[in-house]
Amino acid sequence: MYRTAMEKLYRWKENKRRKPLIIEGARQVGKTWLMKEFGNKAYADTVYINFDSNSIMTELFASDLNTERLIMGIELYVGRKIDPNNTLLIFDEVQEVPRALSSLKYFYENAPQYHIVCAGSLLGIALHGGTSFPVGKVDFLHLYPLSFKEFLIATEGEQFARLLEQRDFSMITSFKQKYIDALKQYYFVGGMPEAAESFAEEKDFNEVRNIQKRILTAYEQDFSKHAPIEIVPKIRMVWNSIPSQLAKENKKFLYGLVREGGRAKDFETAIMWLCDCGLVHKIGRINAAGIPLKAYEDLKAFKLFLVDVGLLGCMTGLRQRTLLEGNDLFVEFKGALTEQYVCQQLKTIEDLGIYYYTNDRGSCEVDFVIDNGEQIIPVEVKAEINLKAKSLKTYCEKFQPEIAVRTSMADYKKEDWLINLPLYAVEEIRKINQI
Numbered sequence: 001m002y003r004t005a006m007e008k009l010y011r012w013k014e015n016k017r018r019k020p021l022i023i024e025g026a027r028q029v030g031k032t033w034l035m036k037e038f039g040n041k042a043y044a045d046t047v048y049i050n051f052d053s054n055s056i057m058t059e060l061f062a063s064d065l066n067t068e069r070l071i072m073g074i075e076l077y078v079g080r081k082i083d084p085n086n087t088l089l090i091f092d093e094v095q096e097v098p099r100a101l102s103s104l105k106y107f108y109e110n111a112p113q114y115h116i117v118c119a120g121s122l123l124g125i126a127l128h129g130g131t132s133f134p135v136g137k138v139d140f141l142h143l144y145p146l147s148f149k150e151f152l153i154a155t156e157g158e159q160f161a162r163l164l165e166q167r168d169f170s171m172i173t174s175f176k177q178k179y180i181d182a183l184k185q186y187y188f189v190g191g192m193p194e195a196a197e198s199f200a201e202e203k204d205f206n207e208v209r210n211i212q213k214r215i216l217t218a219y220e221q222d223f224s225k226h227a228p229i230e231i232v233p234k235i236r237m238v239w240n241s242i243p244s245q246l247a248k249e250n251k252k253f254l255y256g257l258v259r260e261g262g263r264a265k266d267f268e269t270a271i272m273w274l275c276d277c278g279l280v281h282k283i284g285r286i287n288a289a290g291i292p293l294k295a296y297e298d299l300k301a302f303k304l305f306l307v308d309v310g311l312l313g314c315m316t317g318l319r320q321r322t323l324l325e326g327n328d329l330f331v332e333f334k335g336a337l338t339e340q341y342v343c344q345q346l347k348t349i350e351d352l353g354i355y356y357y358t359n360d361r362g363s364c365e366v367d368f369v370i371d372n373g374e375q376i377i378p379v380e381v382k383a384e385i386n387l388k389a390k391s392l393k394t395y396c397e398k399f400q401p402e403i404a405v406r407t408s409m410a411d412y413k414k415e416d417w418l419i420n421l422p423l424y425a426v427e428e429i430r431k432i433n434q435i
Helices: 005-014 031-042 055-060 067-078 098-110 123-128 148-155 158-166 169-174 176-189 193-202 205-226 229-247 264-276 309-315 320-325 328-347 390-399 423-434
Strands: 021-024 045-050 087-092 115-119 139-142 280-286 297-306 353-358 365-371 376-381 404-408 418-422
Touching: 005 031, 005 139, 021 031, 031 045, 031 087, 031 115, 045 067, 055 067, 067 098, 098 115, 148 158, 148 176, 148 193, 148 423, 158 169, 158 176, 158 423, 169 176, 176 193, 176 205, 176 309, 176 320, 176 328, 176 423, 193 205, 205 229, 205 309, 229 264, 229 297, 229 309, 229 328, 264 280, 264 297, 280 328, 297 309, 297 328, 297 353, 309 328, 328 353, 328 365, 328 376, 328 423, 365 390, 376 390, 376 423, 390 404, 404 423, 418 423
Parallel strands: 021 115, 021 139, 045 087, 087 115, 280 353, 376 404, 404 418
Antiparallel strands: 280 297, 353 365, 365 376
């Protein structure tokens, strides 16, 4: 399976100022597979250590963190010598031994010749829970579910994905039905690697649904196993409310939908836990449009999206026939699914600030406003080919952006101030000035 993150790992390996690398991301997005595959492809040898329930490693890292001593202990554990130039050291579920995380500082300062990659499904919780490791001594890479482009490579072949990258929209439009069909499949299957791989091999929607149910069950078990016991019920309530939050016309998160009379102080910790796990994306509201957008963020208003569009469909019991063939009753939720999809693709783009805009009266809402460091781009999301975008026009009259994007099932078209970008090409927004 092709993952664009592999290219980032190769760049990390070649970097002369390389630091130990921490891969963050939700459970089952493919972190372990990626690390092992990278080791197999890029190194003569790979040493893989899983810290979960590993008493030997717990004891090894419990005393002093002298790097020579740690390497000797790891060599004894795996039964072979470690060549720092040709061996990849993989620390998996590293959050289970917090002192192993702390040791990364000493590897960076005293033994930078070792190539170390770490991951853990609940690493975000450990990092924000006060685990001792100094900022600035490690590199980070965030892994998400497969993007639509990666899904396209897995199912239809590389040439269709490469055509999108070339942004040859006259050619792309000739094959648009192929892209639209693949996009509808992606809405159902999503980007969780196990589900995508199963679909690529067998094209069995029922098996995909079974895999998604297993993943959701594993997430629910994580709530009970790893979260503080007093917030577990609140995490479940927030998690289960997300589909109905997104089904509303105004998708701003409402605490009252989680529980009648619910307030921010009741659920803030639960939301933070889900964000730290990588299970939800929190998209903040802005009330003005300047660089940087973060300076204009309204901390009280936000939307919550799930980690994966396929899991959202699974939580709501969405049938493949409804999605692939359409249904008159499906109109309302189609907007939620489409926004979830767009959010998920935008999150895979590095160094992109993602927000949404509403004016103070609530009469104008722009689904996403993104900050790429050089310009602010409003993005209106349409599920079909209805291209009325009154809010986008109002926003543009007020803030005069250089460029605005409307993404829908309609064909590519460039107007004076507006680019109509097909939903299946939304990842290309990162190269908006070349479109």
